[in-house]
Amino acid sequence: MTPRVLEKIAEIMDRAPTARRTVLALILEDPQRVLDETFEMLARRANSSVPTIMRTCRDLGYPGLREFKLALAQELAVGGSPLNRRVRIDDGAVQVIAKVTRGAVAVINNVQAQLDVKAVEAAADAIAGSKRIDCYGVGVTSNFMASDLQARLYRMGLATNSYLDPHLQLISAATIPPGGVVMAITHVGGMPSLLEAVDVARSQGATVIALTQPGSPLSSLAHIVLGVEVAPDPVMPVGPEAYLAHLAVIEILTVLVAQRLGDKAVDRLVKIQHTLETRGVDMQHHMKLDWGDAANGTTGTPE
Incomplete structure (x- = not known):
C-alpha cells in the first residue's frame, strides 16, 4: 500500500x-x-x-x-x-455552513494574492479598445463564464459574442480581424479543440486573453494570462472553488473595462436598468393582468 x-x-x-x-x-x-x-x-x-x-x-x-x-x-x-472536500459526512448544518463559506473566503483571498495586476490591466485595455470580442468556453462551467462575460460586455456597448461549440469557435477564430480579442476561459486549459481555435485566432492577428491556471497549455498560447490556481478537487474535474475564482476575475475585469469606456458605458447601463425596471419581466411592480373578452368587451381575471 x-x-x-x-x-x-x-x-x-x-x-x-x-x-x-x-x-x-x-x-x-x-x-x-x-x-x-x-x-x-x-x-x-x-x-x-x-x-x-x-x-x-x-x-x-x-x-x-x-x-x-x-x-x-x-x-x-x-x-x-x-460534494465538498472540506465537509465531513457527519457534520451538522452549522459546520457545513461554516466550512463552505470559510472555503469561499479563502478562494477569493487567493485570487487577490495571485492575480497579476499588469495582466488584468492589459486585458481590460485590449477589450475596451477592440471592435470585436469573442468569448470561448469549454465544458458546463466555462461555458457559463463565457456567456456571462459576453452579456456583461454587450450591456456596455461592446461588439461581443460567445461561442461554446468547438466548430463555431473555429469559425469565429478564422474570421476574427486583426485587433480583435479572443477571451478563452477554461480552468484546466488543455482541451485540444480550444487550443486549435486559439492558435487560429492568433494567426489572424487577434489578441488572446486566457483565464486559466498558470502553466496550462492554453496559457502558453495566450498573449495575456489571467492565471488563477485553486486546490484540485478530488470529486469533480472542475470544482466549485474554480467557479468562484473565475467569477471574481470576471467581475474585476468587467469593472476595469467599464472604467475605461467611461460615461458612454455608464449611461448605457443606466438606460438598460431603467428599461428592465419599467418594462421588463423582472420589474419590481407588475401591472395587474386583466383578460379582455373580445366578444362582449368585458374584462376580468381567469379562474
Missing part, C-alpha cells in the same frame, strides 16, 4: 533540513490551509522560498507542486462529503 501524504511527512520529518522541516510542520499543522493558499503564501509563512517548497514536495515523492496538492486533496477528501 502506498503511504499517504501525511504518513510520508511523518516519515521524513526528523531527517529533513531545517527549512524543509518548517514547511512540513506547517503542512501537518493545517493541511487544509495549505490547499487553500498559494505556494507563495506558504513560503512566506515558513520564512522560506517557493524553490524550497518544491524541493519539499520532491522529498515526499511528488514531481511537482500540482501533483502534491492533488494527492493531499484526495487524502483530505477521504471520510468527507462526496
Whole structure:
C-alpha cells in the first residue's frame, strides 16, 4: 500500500533540513490551509522560498507542486462529503455552513494574492479598445463564464459574442480581424479543440486573453494570462472553488473595462436598468393582468 501524504511527512520529518522541516510542520499543522493558499503564501509563512517548497514536495515523492496538492486533496477528501472536500459526512448544518463559506473566503483571498495586476490591466485595455470580442468556453462551467462575460460586455456597448461549440469557435477564430480579442476561459486549459481555435485566432492577428491556471497549455498560447490556481478537487474535474475564482476575475475585469469606456458605458447601463425596471419581466411592480373578452368587451381575471 502506498503511504499517504501525511504518513510520508511523518516519515521524513526528523531527517529533513531545517527549512524543509518548517514547511512540513506547517503542512501537518493545517493541511487544509495549505490547499487553500498559494505556494507563495506558504513560503512566506515558513520564512522560506517557493524553490524550497518544491524541493519539499520532491522529498515526499511528488514531481511537482500540482501533483502534491492533488494527492493531499484526495487524502483530505477521504471520510468527507462526496460534494465538498472540506465537509465531513457527519457534520451538522452549522459546520457545513461554516466550512463552505470559510472555503469561499479563502478562494477569493487567493485570487487577490495571485492575480497579476499588469495582466488584468492589459486585458481590460485590449477589450475596451477592440471592435470585436469573442468569448470561448469549454465544458458546463466555462461555458457559463463565457456567456456571462459576453452579456456583461454587450450591456456596455461592446461588439461581443460567445461561442461554446468547438466548430463555431473555429469559425469565429478564422474570421476574427486583426485587433480583435479572443477571451478563452477554461480552468484546466488543455482541451485540444480550444487550443486549435486559439492558435487560429492568433494567426489572424487577434489578441488572446486566457483565464486559466498558470502553466496550462492554453496559457502558453495566450498573449495575456489571467492565471488563477485553486486546490484540485478530488470529486469533480472542475470544482466549485474554480467557479468562484473565475467569477471574481470576471467581475474585476468587467469593472476595469467599464472604467475605461467611461460615461458612454455608464449611461448605457443606466438606460438598460431603467428599461428592465419599467418594462421588463423582472420589474419590481407588475401591472395587474386583466383578460379582455373580445366578444362582449368585458374584462376580468381567469379562474
